[in-house]
Amino acid sequence: MTIRKTFAAALAAAFLGAATQVSAQAYPTKPINVIVPYAAGGNTDVIARIVLDHMAQTLRQQLVIENIGGAGGTTGSYRAAKAAPDGYTIMVGQMGTHGAAPALYPNLPYDPLTDFEHVSQLSDTPIAVFGKRALPVNTLQELIALIKADPNKLNNGHGGVGSTSHVACLLFTSMIGARSPQVAYRGSGPALNDLVAGVYDFMCDQIPHTVPQVIAGNIKAFAIATPERSPAIPAVPTTTEAGMPTFIASGWNAMFAPKGTPKEVVNKLAAAVDAALRDPATRKKLEDIGAVIPAKTGPDALRNLVASEIEKWTPVIKAAGVVAN
Numbered sequence: 001m002t003i004r005k006t007f008a009a010a011l012a013a014a015f016l017g018a019a020t021q022v023s024a025q026a027y028p029t030k031p032i033n034v035i036v037p038y039a040a041g042g043n044t045d046v047i048a049r050i051v052l053d054h055m056a057q058t059l060r061q062q063l064v065i066e067n068i069g070g071a072g073g074t075t076g077s078y079r080a081a082k083a084a085p086d087g088y089t090i091m092v093g094q095m096g097t098h099g100a101a102p103a104l105y106p107n108l109p110y111d112p113l114t115d116f117e118h119v120s121q122l123s124d125t126p127i128a129v130f131g132k133r134a135l136p137v138n139t140l141q142e143l144i145a146l147i148k149a150d151p152n153k154l155n156n157g158h159g160g161v162g163s164t165s166h167v168a169c170l171l172f173t174s175m176i177g178a179r180s181p182q183v184a185y186r187g188s189g190p191a192l193n194d195l196v197a198g199v200y201d202f203m204c205d206q207i208p209h210t211v212p213q214v215i216a217g218n219i220k221a222f223a224i225a226t227p228e229r230s231p232a233i234p235a236v237p238t239t240t241e242a243g244m245p246t247f248i249a250s251g252w253n254a255m256f257a258p259k260g261t262p263k264e265v266v267n268k269l270a271a272a273v274d275a276a277l278r279d280p281a282t283r284k285k286l287e288d289i290g291a292v293i294p295a296k297t298g299p300d301a302l303r304n305l306v307a308s309e310i311e312k313w314t315p316v317i318k319a320a321g322v323v324a325n
Contacts, residue, residue, distance in 0.1 A: 024264035027087050031062040035083075035091040037076025039069045041189030042159060043125060043206040047253045048092040050285045051122050054276035059268070069186035072162025072324065073097040074105060081110040085117075085260035090269065092122065095251045096163040099309030103317040104162045104324045112310065117266045118302040119255040120273040124292040125206035127168045127249045128224040128236060132198045133217070140222040140242035143202065148178045155200035156180040159188035161324040164251040167313060168225075169204035170320045175247055195219055206251045207232065207290035225249040232290035252294070252309075254302050270298050 034052060036045050045067065052063040068076030077097045083089035098112035110116075129140060137143050147154050156173070158166035165188050173179050183200045185191040192210060195203055196218045207214075207224065211232045214221045223242035224230055239247045255273060257266055276282045277293055286293065294301075 024087075024262040027262075027265050027268060028059055028061040030088065031064050032059070032087070033089045034063050034065050035076045035080045035089065036065050036067050037069065037073035037080075037091065037093065037097055038067065038159060038163070039185075039187030039189045040065075040067045041209065042187040042192070043164070043209045043251070044073075044092055044094050044253055045187075045189060046209045046289065047123050047125070047286070047291060050282060051273065051276045054279050054282045055269075055272040058272040058275045067187075070160070072101065072104070072160035072166065073187075074101055074108060074110075074162060077101070078109045080256065081115040081258055083258045085258040085262075087257060087261055087265035087269070090119070090255060090257045090261075092253055093256055094125075094164055094253045095309055095313070096159075096167060098254070098256070098306050100164075100167045100313045100317060101162045102310055103314040104167075104322065106323060112306050113303070115259050116256040117259060117261045118299045118306065119257055119266055120270045120297045120299065121252055121254040121294045121302050121305060122273060122277075123208075123253050123286055124294055125164075125208055125251040125253060126224055126226045126230055126290060126292065127164070127204060127251055128207050128210070128233075129172060129202065129204050129222045129239075130195065130210060130214070131202040131220040131222060132195055132200070133219055134198055135201055135220060138220065138222075140237075140239065140244060143222050144176050144178075144244075147173070147176065147180060147202075151178045151180055154180050154202060155183050157183040157185065157191045157195055157200040157203045159191050159205070160184055160186060161322075163188060165191060165203055165205040167317065168249050168251070170322060171249060171316055172204050172247060174316070174320050175244070192219075204249075208286075209289070211289050230290045232288060250292075252305070254305070266299060273297060
């Protein structure tokens with residue numbers, strides 16, 4: 001390569017770098033597409049809409065949700081991982097897509113740690129055990145006894161293999177020493193709808209999208225798998241109070257961007273998340289449905305969370321012998 005060509009290449013690279021920096025500083029200049037890898041109405045969708053509503057004010061742009069369900073959230077997550085790293089396609093994932101998926105899917109087409117820029121956690125989401133209204137039991141111990149009496153009788157619904165609701169009940173049933181036939185849906189929203197309709201018998205899921213149905217008396221809540229009761233459903237006992245102190249589990253939701261998204265863009269998104277979580281009105285909306293504001297936010301905290309969740313759930317899933325095709 002001649003000196004002239006070398007200089008031209010270097011100049012072009014410099015201009016490209018400068019243009020990228022200017023673009024990142026001006027970001028966002030158009031609406032942002034936000035992939036939620038589950039059907040509308042589920043826990044991840046509900047949390048995302050609350051936080052994104054405030055983020056839109058901070059960023060002064062629309063954040064448009066695109067619900068892409070399927071394969072326990074991994075279909076939408078893969079789509080997000082392969083999107084252009086320009087900040088205009090991001091995603092809201094959760095424990096299932098970025099914590100449990102590596103153990104469940106031998107051919108998972110993305111790596112939760114290396115194929116994304118970690119933006120920030122949005123919420124912690126306590127998990128509870130629920131049942132259809134017509135179920136002839138009212139306590140967790142009565143439910144456990146009913147499951148053990150005939151493991152093939154009660155069906156367990158969930159939001160898809162690898163979803164939080166699926167993994168949570170894997171843990172629950174393994175701890176009581178019994179398994180139930182499973183009914184998989186394309187997200188916890190449709191799964192909850194069918195629990196209300198009495199199509200299947202019980203589920204283990206995050207409480208934010210289930211609270212209204214519990215309060216309305218449309219489903220039963222047997223116990224919440226946290227050390228303390230939730231202010232959103234204070235009448236529901238903890239698993240410790242219900243006689244199962246070792247069943248402690250909580251989900252979470254978080255924002256991710258494709259690998260290679262400029263650091264300035266990631267930081268702007270993380271700052272907008274922080275602004276939303278500091279806003280009293282947004283916090284109240286989250287807390288009213290049982291979500292918990294995370295103690296630590298930002299890219300580093302989320303990256304550490306994802307790594308620890310993969311380490312936590314992998315042995316649980318492998319011990320259960322469950323593998324998704």
